[in-house]
Amino acid sequence: MKILKSKGVKTILPIIVFLIGSIVSCNTASPGIGDQEVARYKDHFLTFKELDIPDGLSKEDSVEYATRKIQNWFVKNALFEKAVENVDGNETLIEMKVENYRISLYIHEYKQKLVDQKVDTVVTHSEVEEYYAKYGDEFRLNTPIVQSYVVTTPISITNQNQLLNLLRSNTESSLVDLKTLCFQSARYYRFDSIWKPFSSLLVEVSGDSRTVSMDNLYKGKIIRFSNNTLDTYIKVIDYLNIGDKTPMNYVYDQIRNIIVRKRKDQFLSRLENDLLQNALNHKKALIQ
Numbered sequence: 503m504k505i506l507k508s509k510g511v512k513t514i515l516p517i518i519v520f521l522i523g524s525i526v527s528c529n530t531a532s533p534g535i536g537d538q539e540v541a542r543y544k545d546h547f548l549t550f551k552e553l554d555i556p557d558g559l560s561k562e563d564s565v566e567y568a569t570r571k572i573q574n575w576f577v578k579n580a581l582f583e584k585a586v587e588n589v590d591g592n593e594t595l596i597e598m599k600v601e602n603y604r605i606s607l608y609i610h611e612y613k614q615k616l617v618d619q620k621v622d623t624v625v626t627h628s629e630v631e632e633y634y635a636k637y638g639d640e641f642r643l644n645t646p647i648v649q650s651y652v653v654t655t656p657i658s659i660t661n662q663n664q665l666l667n668l669l670r671s672n673t674e675s676s677l678v679d680l681k682t683l684c685f686q687s688a689r690y691y692r693f694d695s696i697w698k699p700f701s702s703l704l705v706e707v708s709g710d711s712r713t714v715s716m717d718n719l720y721k722g723k724i725i726r727f728s729n730n731t732l733d734t735y736i737k738v739i740d741y742l743n744i745g746d747k748t749p750m751n752y753v754y755d756q757i758r759n760i761i762v763r764k765r766k767d768q769f770l771s772r773l774e775n776d777l778l779q780n781a782l783n784h785k786k787a788l789i790q
């Protein structure tokens with residue numbers, strides 16, 4: 503491919519578009535296509551493989567992606583060139599930072615590999631229960647949460663009173679009858695009674711704080727509101743306010759992640775201690 507001469511970004515972009523368009527039209531699996539040079543900045547070259555154009559893009563999107571990446575590559579090289587010209591006296595410091603960063607990358611990759619291989623990430627329900635029993639008081643709500651049933655029906659249905667009576671009842675048989683009625687007549691219903699942020703409940707029922715308010719809530723309360731075509735019913739199963747202790751099932755995944763993180767931290771702490779002790783025992787680490 504013809505090497506691009508220095509003409510300024512605006513001048514060469516049309517050329518880039520043409521060249522990239524030609525390449526992406528070709529079979530990218532062809533031998534040597536990945537090593538094809540698509541751009542040059544002084545003595546530095548950018549190959550088609552380094553563009554790393556994502557699979558599945560259209561020709562136009564591929565051209566746009568490649569053009570943007572090439573332009574960014576030009577800018578990076580130009581900035582680096584200027585930076586090198588203006589950091590006289592700081593080269594040693596930069597090399598130290600580069601070396602420290604390289605060391606950190608190696609250490610991070612090594613630790614991550616060991617953690618993935620050695621740390622058990624399976625957390626049982628009893629372990630979550632045990633952790634919650636010990637530290638549950640530390641989990642406090644920063645937003646109100648609600649357990650509720652939700653039913654939305656056409657405003658024209660004739661069995662509204664039956665629906666309300668079934669919602670008010672707390673028996674298992676009434677819940678079965680309620681589900682049957684909703685299956686026949688409701689536009690939407692939910693009876694899982696999971697804990698939800700109050701704000702999520704408002705989104706679910708397309709309401710707002712004027713329609714459904716945390717004020718004056720109590721267990722078993724039925725809230726009803728209507729628009730031109732639909733009636734929405736909310737039965738409050740339970741609710742908790744800001745500052746209340748968070749239910750275990752609401753923070754179940756959070757506790758599980760905490761337990762796994764503690765295992766990883768403990769594993770890495772043991773690893774570091776063992777490595778240090780080994781280095782001292784074998785005279786690798788010495789205090790001068």
